[in-house]
Amino acid sequence: MISKLSEINKNARLGDNVSVEAFSSIHSDVEIGAGTWIGSNVTIYPGARIGENCRIFPGAVIAAIPQDLKYKGEDSLVEIGNNTTIREFVTINRGTADKKTTKIGNDCLLMAYVHIAHDCLIHDRVIIANSVQVAGHVNIDDWAFVGGSSAIHQFVKIGMHSMISGGSLVRKDVPPFTKAAREPLSYAGVNSLGLRRRGFEGKTISEIQEVYRYLFLNSWNNSKALEEIEINLPATKERDEIVNFIRSSERGVMKGYIQ
Incomplete structure (x- = not known):
């Protein structure tokens, strides 16, 4: 041996x-x-x-x-x-x-x-x-996937079940359950395929998508979006994971959806 x-x-x-x-x-x-x-x-x-x-x-x-x-x-x-x-x-x-x-x-x-x-x-x-x-x-949480030839800046946090496209420059925090792509790095949807593979139910994935509609598909800043999420969306483990991640971010999170 x-x-x-x-x-x-x-x-x-x-x-x-x-x-x-x-x-x-x-x-x-x-x-x-x-x-x-x-x-x-x-x-x-x-x-x-x-x-x-x-x-x-x-x-x-x-x-x-x-x-x-x-x-x-x-x-x-x-x-x-x-x-x-x-x-x-x-x-x-x-x-x-x-x-x-x-x-x-x-x-x-x-x-x-x-x-x-x-x-x-x-x-x-x-x-x-x-x-x-x-x-x-750098802090990379459970089940995250980082695509090849990416570079991750010091002190960045990458949330659980997220997926980062190959060749990405990761300068900001990547929230949980998301896909990240483009330059500058931005929200490219929820990692629904990865979540389904890990046993997440369709209802849970839909709830996660709704949270990110508030965060990334409106013109609100993060503070306003988080306030609206907590008022209008039911508390779930996944919702709270996202809210706590955004609130605790020190570098700031990646950009929202870019056409």
Whole structure:
């Protein structure tokens, strides 16, 4: 299970049935959960905490120090959940003094050449397609999909069940349940196909669409739209998720529908 041509520090902690292929390097202060497979030419630096049954493909670099000039050598981590796949040449940087940790959730797929910078929080079942570049402090919520070759600005938040078109420049927050496309990035409808695939009922999808009609298809500003939503639309888990996301946005949300 462990190639003789790999280099594993004696202080690294590997669970049962971990496989490490040739020419990979695992440093000290690394933990790898049971059943995880490490392909060839992978480098895992100190501070990596990798869950069970993950697959890490050749060329990936996990827990390198942040590309942040404010980083002063403080101890920090990369935490990766269970059943996550990290494809070829993905790079995931450790946290800084701000959050101490970069986190990747369970059941995620990071395709080839993705970069995840310091202090990011990637939740569960997120798919990030090839060559996406994610700057520091980005938060991507459950079930989000980011199309290939997109670039995500630091401190951006991407809501649950959202879908971002390939090649997008993501400078503003993307609310939950939406599709985002065009340049500048703007609302392109509700991610109804993705929601149906995940078991959302038609009635729930229609309620989500109605919320976004108030937000993006009227001439109101966000404060007025949220006020009208809370007055006129029944409280649901999805409605409140959208309202709370918009209210808590620090960078502001993407634009509404553009013809």
